[in-house]
Amino acid sequence: xxxxxxxxxxASREAVWDALNDPExxxxxxPGCESLEQISDTELKAKVMAAIGPVRARFDTRLSxxxxxxxxxxxxxxESKAGMAGFGRGSAQVRLEESNGGTLLxxxxxxxxxxxxxxxxxxxxxxxxxxxxxxFFGTFSRExxxxxxxxxxxxxxxxxxxxxxxxxxxxxxxxxxxxWFLLR
Numbered sequence: 001x002x003x004x005x006x007x008x009x010x011a012s013r014e015a016v017w018d019a020l021n022d023p024e025x026x027x028x029x030x031p032g033c034e035s036l037e038q039i040s041d042t043e044l045k046a047k048v049m050a051a052i053g054p055v056r057a058r059f060d061t062r063l064s065x066x067x068x069x070x071x072x073x074x075x076x077x078x079e080s081k082a083g084m085a086g087f088g089r090g091s092a093q094v095r096l097e098e099s100n101g102g103t104l105l106x107x108x109x110x111x112x113x114x115x116x117x118x119x120x121x122x123x124x125x126x127x128x129x130x131x132x133x134x135x136f137f138g139t140f141s142r143e144x145x146x147x148x149x150x151x152x153x154x155x156x157x158x159x160x161x162x163x164x165x166x167x168x169x170x171x172x173x174x175x176x177x178x179x180w181f182l183l184r
Contacts, residue, residue, distance in 0.1 A: 003109045003129060006151035007137055010102040011144045017071035017096055019144055029139040031132055034058070042068070048080075050132070053124040055116050057085035072096055086115025102145070105137070 009016055019025045023044065027036040032049040039045055042065040049058050061080040068074045073095045080088045090111035097104045113125060134150070141148035 003107075003111070003133055005107055005133060005137060007105045007141045008100065008102060008149045008151055009105060009141050009145045010147060013096045013098055013103045014071050016103045016105060016144060019140070020094065020096075021065075025140070025143065029136050029143060031135045031139075042066070050128075052117055052128040055085050057082035059088075082115075082117075084116065086113055086117035088113045088117065104151070105141070107137075109133075 011019075023036050023038045027033050027046075030036070030046070030048060034047045034049060036044060036046045044063045046061045046063070047058055048061060049056070051057075059080040059082045061078060063076060063078040066075045066077055073093065075091055075093050077091045078089070088111055090109055092107050092109035095106045097106070111129065117125060138148075138150065141150070
């Protein structure tokens with residue numbers, strides 16, 4: 001499942017980059033994050049409690065940062081396991097662009113789930129993923145800028161359309177966010 005989204009943040013690109021690489025900031029923003037530990041400059045591990053439909057489980061997650069291009073972009077690759085509840089794997093490309101005197105954070109993620117999670121149904125998993133992504137990016141953005149705006153992607157043009165409402169973000173980020181934001 002693929003998820004994408006954009007947030008306009010009234011902060012410098014360097015400040016947003018630093019926050020995306022700050023384990024304490026990430027722990028604060030990841031829904032259900034119980035612990036987050038930095039293993040190396042490019043690796044993290046986390047424990048996150050998450051519920052997707054009737055499946056509630058604690059996920060052990062490992063994340064790694066690849067294709068680092070500070071302060072413009074990186075790829076987050078993660079794997080999360082929750083015993084019999086299932087597993088998830090994914091990656092996300094995160095880009096930061098100077099925009100309107102602040103920073104436009106754009107992400108495009110792809111996730112795959114297995115085990116009981118895959119049996120729950122794609123609609124439920126997609127909904128939970130969207131909500132988790134929106135919760136994470138919304139909290140993250142508001143920590144840096146209380147007036148931060150989520151941008152809706154216009155599917156017809158591919159451009160961003162400003163939205164004052166915090167609706168669910170794209171699709172599969174929950175899995176990636178559960179990996180990325182759990183692993184950061």
